[in-house]
Amino acid sequence: MTERKKLVAGNWKMNGSRASANEIRAMIEGAEALRDRVEMAICPPAVLAGLAGELLSGAALGLGGQDCHAERAGAFTGDISAEMWADVGARYVLVGHSERRTAHGETSDMVNAKASAVLRAGLQPVICLGESLSERKAGATLSVISDQLERSTPIPDETAGIVIAYEPVWAIGTGLTPTLDQVAEAHGRLREALCDRLGDRGRGVRILYGGSVKPDNAAVLMSTPNVDGALVGGASLKAADFLAIARASVGL
Numbered sequence: 001m002t003e004r005k006k007l008v009a010g011n012w013k014m015n016g017s018r019a020s021a022n023e024i025r026a027m028i029e030g031a032e033a034l035r036d037r038v039e040m041a042i043c044p045p046a047v048l049a050g051l052a053g054e055l056l057s058g059a060a061l062g063l064g065g066q067d068c069h070a071e072r073a074g075a076f077t078g079d080i081s082a083e084m085w086a087d088v089g090a091r092y093v094l095v096g097h098s099e100r101r102t103a104h105g106e107t108s109d110m111v112n113a114k115a116s117a118v119l120r121a122g123l124q125p126v127i128c129l130g131e132s133l134s135e136r137k138a139g140a141t142l143s144v145i146s147d148q149l150e151r152s153t154p155i156p157d158e159t160a161g162i163v164i165a166y167e168p169v170w171a172i173g174t175g176l177t178p179t180l181d182q183v184a185e186a187h188g189r190l191r192e193a194l195c196d197r198l199g200d201r202g203r204g205v206r207i208l209y210g211g212s213v214k215p216d217n218a219a220v221l222m223s224t225p226n227v228d229g230a231l232v233g234g235a236s237l238k239a240a241d242f243l244a245i246a247r248a249s250v251g252l
């Protein structure tokens with residue numbers, strides 16, 4: 001069986017300030033005890049990347065970006081390239097979060113180009129996808145997420161790592177979560193689609209679950225087949241909650 005080390009990543013969205021350094025220090029301390037068991041990362045807002053990158057240097061807690069531009073550099077006001085994320089010490093960049101797909105009109109083709117840029121910079125793209133509530137109600141979940149996977153995911157070379165985050169849009173920030181059967185069904189379909197696309201290498205790709213993961217539901221969600229970690233929004237802002245989720249993800 002392919003071993004996939006769990007990854008628990010925190011998406012801070014547009015939250016945090018320089019005062020968050022204390023919370024980051026507490027996360028670093030807690031992550032150290034989990035170093036061998038689970039991979040952990042936080043994705044703070046870009047303005048905190050320099051501060052976070054310095055604090056996280058050498059830590060068991062990695063740094064991630066929340067988005068990037070597909071180009072390396074140039075006249076793209078307000079944008080940040082994957083190479084810039086690498087420069088401040090990031091290991092991951094989220095691409096295609098539903099808030100960006102919805103509020104910034106990002107298509108799966110754009111997400112694919114961004115994910116390729118992240119690979120080009122030597123980092124791991126965390127490619128987010130998931131169905132809306134109306135798609136779930138229409139019974140279209142599996143076809144929607146398979147299509148998003150196909151269009152949003154570049155084929156990486158042998159050595160590069162990609163990560164998929166399945167995030168039902170209706171579960172993000174709402175306190176709602178799918179049933180465990182629904183999670184298992186979606187992750188199982190994504191695993192099949194990854195293996196169709198990448199052959200045996202598809203078994204090594206981590207598929208995170210995201211959407212209202214909290215300390216009290218993390219253990220059951222993380223023990224569902226093909227769930228290889230979590231992308232955590234609100235509960236990643238407090239070290240105590242984020243660390244509790246990371247511990248629960250590996251049954252501690």
Ligand code: PEP
Pocket residue numbers: 011167171172173174175210211212213231232233234235
């Ligand atoms: C997210 O934004 O990726 C997310 C999963 O948010 P929350 O955990 O707050 O639902």
